Structure formats: C-alpha cells, structure tokens
Amino acid sequence: MRKSLYxxxxxxxxxxxxxxxxxxxALPGGTADERWADxxxxxxxxxxxxxxxxxxxFIGNVHKGPNGYRDVYVNDIxxxxxxxxxxxxxxxxxxxxxxxxxxxxxxxxxxGAGVTVSxxxxxxxxxxxxxxxxxxxxxxxxxxxxxxxxxxxxxxKTDYVFTNGAFLAAH
Ligand code: HEC
Numbered sequence: 001m002r003k004s005l006y007x008x009x010x011x012x013x014x015x016x017x018x019x020x021x022x023x024x025x026a027l028p029g030g031t032a033d034e035r036w037a038d039x040x041x042x043x044x045x046x047x048x049x050x051x052x053x054x055x056x057x058f059i060g061n062v063h064k065g066p067n068g069y070r071d072v073y074v075n076d077i078x079x080x081x082x083x084x085x086x087x088x089x090x091x092x093x094x095x096x097x098x099x100x101x102x103x104x105x106x107x108x109x110x111x112g113a114g115v116t117v118s119x120x121x122x123x124x125x126x127x128x129x130x131x132x133x134x135x136x137x138x139x140x141x142x143x144x145x146x147x148x149x150x151x152x153x154x155x156x157k158t159d160y161v162f163t164n165g166a167f168l169a170a171h
C-alpha cells in the first residue's frame with residue numbers, strides 16, 4: 001500500500017514521465033514475496049542460451065507458448081544442483097523463477113515479463129510433487145497447484161524441474 005502511494009507520488013513529481021521508475025524497470029511491478037523478490041540478482045542459468053520454441057514438447061500455451069522467450073533464475077540454495085548434470089534432488093529452500101516474454105523484441109527490451117515460481121519446501125529421498133509449491137506471477141502467493149504440478153510431473157524424475165544443466169547442455 002505504502003509503496004504504491006510512493007510510486008504515484010514519484011510519478012506525479014516527475015510529471016508522469018517514463019524516467020520516474022527507470023531504476024526499477026527490470027523488475028516486474030508490485031510487491032513480491034521476499035523468497036523471490038530479488039530474483040534478478042540470482043544465477044541466471046539461461047545466460048547466453050536463447051530459450052524459445054518448445055524443446056520438451058510440453059509447453060502448450062503456458063509460459064507464453066512456443067513463440068515466447070524465456071529465462072530461468074535460481075537462488076543460491078539450488079544453484080549448484082540446477083547447474084549440475086544430475087541426478088537431481090533439490091535442497092529444501094530452492095527457488096526457481098522463470099521469466100517469460102511474448103516474443104524476441106520483448107525479451108531483448110527486458111520489459112513486460114511474466115514470472116512463474118517453483119519453491120522446494122521439503123527435502124526428501126523420494127521425488128514428490130508434494131515437496132513443491134508454486135506461484136503464478138511475481139506478486140502472487142505461493143501454494144499447492146494441481147495445474148503447475150500436473151504438467152511439471154512430466155519432469156518428476158528430475159525433481160519437477162525441466163531446465164537443468166543436462167537440459168541446457170542438450171538445447
Ligand atoms: C502444460 C505444461 C506446463 C504447465 C501447466 C506449467 N509449466 Fe512450468 N514449464 C513447463 C515446461 C515445458 C518448462 C521448461 C521448458 C521450456 O521452457 O520449454 C517449464 C519451466 C518452468 C520453470 C523453470 C524451471 C523448469 O522447471 O524448467 C518454472 C519456474 C516453472 N515452469 C513454473 C511453473 C509454474 C509456477 C506453473 C503454474 C503456474 C507452471 N510452471 C505450469 C511446462 C509447464
């Protein structure tokens with residue numbers, strides 16, 4: 001609430017020009033859960049790798065579909081496991097953020113990204129969807145989601161994460 005008031009004031013002071021929030025332009029707007037609010041400072045596992053099309057064959061219309069451009073970030077807890085060649089079983093506290101853009105131009109501009117988030121809550125020897133919760137946008141609340149976990153179950157053997165070191169080595 002206070003933040004949005006501040007933003008209105010800042011925009012008003014600067015006459016509503018585009019420079020008003022230039023410093024924050026890289027992040028989607030709004031207040032996010034602190035577990036992923038600063039994801040832009042994490043390891044970008046897709047750095048130097050253009051992610052578009054449908055390499056798994058399972059993208060459907062989610063994550064902006066096959067014409068979308070995507071990047072994946074991981075926090076320090078999960079970074080070594082995600083970059084490894086597997087086998088994959090992420091530590092509790094791992095958070096993976098996927099940024100998705102409508103097209104190449106949007107991706108290059110870095111603006112207008114949709115954000116989806118996977119959080120591993122519980123460590124276990126068994127790879128189970130019950131160890132994960134999900135958020136559908138930068139500002140939404142994470143929780144169980146049959147929609148997210150249902151499709152990510154295709155990647156159950158790699159602990160519900162598609163984009164890992166082995167995947168990026170192959171794509
Ligand atoms: C119809 C299938 C499908 C659904 C539904 C889906 N995803 Fe994904 N997701 C994928 C695929 C496929 C990839 C990776 C490959 C790619 O980008 O082409 C992916 C990648 C991701 C990534 C990057 C890490 C990884 O696993 O590769 C995150 C984070 C993610 N999804 C979160 C979510 C969240 C949160 C939801 C629910 C709001 C969701 N996904 C729903 C198919 C799906």
